[in-house]
Amino acid sequence: MTTLTEVVDLTKVYPTGLKANDALTLKVCEGEIVGVIGPNGAGKTTLIRQLLGILRPTKGQIKVLGRDVVKHPHAIKGLVGYVPQDPLCYPSLTVEEVVGFVLKFKGYRGAALREKVRQALELVGLEQAATLAGYQLSRGMMKLVLLAMALCQETPLLILDEPTAMVDVERKSRVWEAIHAPASRGVLLASHDLKEVQDCCSRIYFMVGHKFIAEGPPHEVAALARLPVAVTLVPQDRESANNLLASAGATFDVVGDAIEIVCDNLSQGLKYIEDIESSSGLRYLHVESPSLERAVKKLLIKENSP
Numbered sequence: 001m002t003t004l005t006e007v008v009d010l011t012k013v014y015p016t017g018l019k020a021n022d023a024l025t026l027k028v029c030e031g032e033i034v035g036v037i038g039p040n041g042a043g044k045t046t047l048i049r050q051l052l053g054i055l056r057p058t059k060g061q062i063k064v065l066g067r068d069v070v071k072h073p074h075a076i077k078g079l080v081g082y083v084p085q086d087p088l089c090y091p092s093l094t095v096e097e098v099v100g101f102v103l104k105f106k107g108y109r110g111a112a113l114r115e116k117v118r119q120a121l122e123l124v125g126l127e128q129a130a131t132l133a134g135y136q137l138s139r140g141m142m143k144l145v146l147l148a149m150a151l152c153q154e155t156p157l158l159i160l161d162e163p164t165a166m167v168d169v170e171r172k173s174r175v176w177e178a179i180h181a182p183a184s185r186g187v188l189l190a191s192h193d194l195k196e197v198q199d200c201c202s203r204i205y206f207m208v209g210h211k212f213i214a215e216g217p218p219h220e221v222a223a224l225a226r227l228p229v230a231v232t233l234v235p236q237d238r239e240s241a242n243n244l245l246a247s248a249g250a251t252f253d254v255v256g257d258a259i260e261i262v263c264d265n266l267s268q269g270l271k272y273i274e275d276i277e278s279s280s281g282l283r284y285l286h287v288e289s290p291s292l293e294r295a296v297k298k299l300l301i302k303e304n305s306p
Helices: 044-051 095-104 110-123 139-151 169-180 194-200 218-224 238-247 266-279 292-304
Strands: 003-013 019-029 033-037 059-064 080-083 157-161 186-190 203-208 211-216 229-235 251-255 258-263 282-288
Touching: 003 044, 003 186, 019 033, 019 044, 019 186, 019 211, 033 044, 033 194, 044 059, 044 157, 044 186, 080 139, 095 110, 095 139, 110 139, 110 169, 139 157, 139 169, 169 194, 229 238, 229 266, 238 251, 238 258, 238 266, 258 266, 266 282
Parallel strands: 033 186, 033 203, 080 157, 157 186
Antiparallel strands: 003 019, 003 059, 203 211, 229 258, 229 282, 251 258
């Protein structure tokens, strides 16, 4: 696979002495969606700004399609589509005018321009909002306009900072279909939506304390954290189920009518489910194996431990 962007030993130290990124190494190849996740203040946005050539690193290398971003920050213009974290809008311009403005820089005019705008808005579910002005848009719709602006340029690399934050559930699925569509495109995604990262990313990087502490496919990172399996169930007879789990030495919490059980592995979880089903019956059951959210929490606890 062609490497679209590569970061090696990237470090950013501000004049105040604050280290925002610490020896980061990262790669995004053709056809990959690579996620960067971590708590607020971990350094994700600083990383993105350096990739875009907006912020100069203290040391390290950044290459996008072979171009040295550190030495020539303007060389990547036209190669990267970008969606920032915070929603932005042009209050007096309509949605179609904003997207059309971007496409004019790509040489589109007349009927071809109108058709391309229509296609871009359809991709993100904004076809009914084409004539709305910026001041009429919700924050979620503002994010979708920014995404349409990035997608319509058909760049080989997308850098997306919380692209579906504040976006409604119905449109989220359309958004991810649009992002996935070209197999030749690479995507770098910064997100707090752990389910989204698990479902959509081929590889993920955990960033804590301004550095990466784990990297790999979601299921492998979960395995590296030796993640317990999460079982949530609602028994017919909660008291009987509680007694059974307590006598078995299980780790569990009662949340309303539900019981949340943490198991060492899937086999143990299935055994508890079988025993409770036999003794009291089940009204609801959900098994998450592996649970990426629990992996994040476990890695964060480990990293912050003295």
